[in-house]
Amino acid sequence: MRTISENRCFGGVQGVYAHASSATNCEMTFGLFLPAEAEIAPVPVLWYLSGLTCTHENAMTKAGAQKWAAEAGIALVFPDTSPRGTDVPDDPAYDLGQGAGFYVNATQDPWAQHYQMWDYIAEDLPRLLDTTFPIDPERQSICGHSMGGHGALTLAMRLPGRYRSVSAFAPIAHPTASDWGRKHFLNYLGAEESGWAGHDATLLMRERGFDGEVLVDQGTTDPFVNALMPEALAEAMCARRQPGAVRMQKGYDHSYFMISTFMPDHVSFHAEALWA
Amino acid sequence: MRTISENRCFGGVQGVYAHASSATNCEMTFGLFLPAEAEIAPVPVLWYLSGLTCTHENAMTKAGAQKWAAEAGIALVFPDTSPRGTDVPDDPAYDLGQGAGFYVNATQDPWAQHYQMWDYIAEDLPRLLDTTFPIDPERQSICGHSMGGHGALTLAMRLPGRYRSVSAFAPIAHPTASDWGRKHFLNYLGAEESGWAGHDATLLMRERGFDGEVLVDQGTTDPFVNALMPEALAEAMCARRQPGAVRMQKGYDHSYFMISTFMPDHVSFHAEALWA
Numbered sequence: 001m002r003t004i005s006e007n008r009c010f011g012g013v014q015g016v017y018a019h020a021s022s023a024t025n026c027e028m029t030f031g032l033f034l035p036a037e038a039e040i041a042p043v044p045v046l047w048y049l050s051g052l053t054c055t056h057e058n059a060m061t062k063a064g065a066q067k068w069a070a071e072a073g074i075a076l077v078f079p080d081t082s083p084r085g086t087d088v089p090d091d092p093a094y095d096l097g098q099g100a101g102f103y104v105n106a107t108q109d110p111w112a113q114h115y116q117m118w119d120y121i122a123e124d125l126p127r128l129l130d131t132t133f134p135i136d137p138e139r140q141s142i143c144g145h146s147m148g149g150h151g152a153l154t155l156a157m158r159l160p161g162r163y164r165s166v167s168a169f170a171p172i173a174h175p176t177a178s179d180w181g182r183k184h185f186l187n188y189l190g191a192e193e194s195g196w197a198g199h200d201a202t203l204l205m206r207e208r209g210f211d212g213e214v215l216v217d218q219g220t221t222d223p224f225v226n227a228l229m230p231e232a233l234a235e236a237m238c239a240r241r242q243p244g245a246v247r248m249q250k251g252y253d254h255s256y257f258m259i260s261t262f263m264p265d266h267v268s269f270h271a272e273a274l275w276a
Numbered sequence: 277m278r279t280i281s282e283n284r285c286f287g288g289v290q291g292v293y294a295h296a297s298s299a300t301n302c303e304m305t306f307g308l309f310l311p312a313e314a315e316i317a318p319v320p321v322l323w324y325l326s327g328l329t330c331t332h333e334n335a336m337t338k339a340g341a342q343k344w345a346a347e348a349g350i351a352l353v354f355p356d357t358s359p360r361g362t363d364v365p366d367d368p369a370y371d372l373g374q375g376a377g378f379y380v381n382a383t384q385d386p387w388a389q390h391y392q393m394w395d396y397i398a399e400d401l402p403r404l405l406d407t408t409f410p411i412d413p414e415r416q417s418i419c420g421h422s423m424g425g426h427g428a429l430t431l432a433m434r435l436p437g438r439y440r441s442v443s444a445f446a447p448i449a450h451p452t453a454s455d456w457g458r459k460h461f462l463n464y465l466g467a468e469e470s471g472w473a474g475h476d477a478t479l480l481m482r483e484r485g486f487d488g489e490v491l492v493d494q495g496t497t498d499p500f501v502n503a504l505m506p507e508a509l510a511e512a513m514c515a516r517r518q519p520g521a522v523r524m525q526k527g528y529d530h531s532y533f534m535i536s537t538f539m540p541d542h543v544s545f546h547a548e549a550l551w552a
Contacts, residue, residue, distance in 0.1 A: 213526065218514070225517060231510075231512075231515035233514075234510040235507045235508075235514075236507075237507075237510070237524060238509075238510040238522060239507035241496040241497070241501060241524060242496070243525070243527075244523075245522065245524065246521065246522050247520075247521040248513060248518055248520055248521065249519070250489065250519030251519075
């Protein structure tokens with residue numbers, strides 16, 4: 001692992017680090033915010049998974065999360081959204097290839113060799129964090145935006161006991177039924193749709209739910225809302241009697257201005273679970 | 277109108293009054309909380325519609341709303357849930373007849389002569405309040421529990437401009453598809469189901485929505501949740517991009533202990549709209 005940068009931030013440190021990932025077979029970059037409390041003892045951690053086109057940097061610079069995490073004494077991890085590099089397959093479209101890993105393990109060529117983002121988030125990066133930084137692996141929660149909301153929800157439901165709470169900003173909520181999802185599953189996972197169900201938050205909510213609280217915020221005037229399908233996830237959550245909330249936020253869109261507005265609520269939501 | 281009781285309460289007055297209603301053709305009793313501010317100028321008002329078996333008294337004594345309404349400078353109205361009296365038709369079942377008006381205007385015998393609860397809440401009682409108490413008719417909001425949540429949601433959507441915000445505790449959310457609803461509509465409105473749609477919050481949400489914010493709280497372990505069908509309303513709200521929130525509250529049931537727990541949130545929610 002190498003340190004790219006470390007900056008003082010709200011009494012703690014906002015770092016950026018790179019490491020060789022065995023999951024993605026390439027160098028991966030991530031951001032990590034450690035609050036002041038981490039100098040004394042391991043702290044809880046909140047994962048933030050970003051959306052299409054993002055790197056580790058977008059949320060780190062635009063979501064305004066460090067302020068609230070510092071107050072709550074919680075670390076923040078900002079992983080990248082895909083493998084990167086000139087040797088890593090890509091696609092001219094903004095929503096496929098680099099910047100669009102979709103938090104799955106690709107089984108199809110040319111993606112399979114590097115696009116193992118599920119394993120990267122679920123196993124590879126956690127292992128590095130656990131052994132390198134003062135983070136308490138027993139106290140983890142996860143959130144994300146758009147494609148990252150999809151990632152957060154699916155990881156949380158399929159790794160019971162790993163995360164204490166999960167939240168999402170404008171998640172891709174039902175990707176097996178949406179253009180944001182079907183394209184990726186077809187390319188990364190192949191045409192057999194039965195293999196897609198484990199990566200659909202609505203289907204997972206119907207099938208198993210989450211053993212904790214779920215918070216979802218969605219802007220009512222998000223230009224991508226038809227592809228996000230919050231109504232499918234809301235129906236599944238309520239039908240399952242899943243503890244949590246779906247909030248339709250009037251006049252908000254899909255941008256980081258929406259995320260930064262509701263970030264205080266999300267950090268508070270997770271802090272309640274992490275410090276319980 | 278006659279005064280049944282007036283008690284000092286959180287710096288204001290909790291009154292109980294009776295009046296002859298032209299809508300229900302009988303004497304009706306209601307509770308009214310006026311905060312201290314009402315001694316100086318007209319105040320905004322929050323309607324609270326109660327559920328099956330309740331009178332004007334249940335929420336007035338058990339919901340704990342006066343404390344929060346006093347802080348917000350808001351009046352509270354607690355209407356009864358049906359016409360009352362020995363001359364008023366009734367039914368041995370807890371969920372039909374007296375205590376179960378369902379906030380509709382009955383068209384069927386023997387109910388039609390007195391069971392005009394829609395008109396009572398929408399026209400008759402507001403007229404009395406406007407002319408008798410220091411309440412500002414331009415600043416009204418509405419909430420309710422169970423059958424009263426159904427009433428609040430349907431009144432709010434069908435009287436656009438009347439209420440600035442609407443909220444519900446464990447509402448009967450889709451009564452045309454539930455035993456809590458079909459029985460009442462059949463008895464009060466007759467067998468022609470097309471006439472029921474205007475009294476179903478989910479169908480109204482799909483068709484027109486509400487011009488303001490909607491807040492719904494539902495306990496995950498409410499023993500009546502299968503009859504309440506929050507999933508249908510949640511799906512309709514999100515599909516419509518209706519500003520608002522549906523919250524599934526872990527471990528809460530259908531009682532006033534649930535209502536009193538979330539009452540502060542609901543009063544704050546309405547206060548924001550009423551004082552905007």
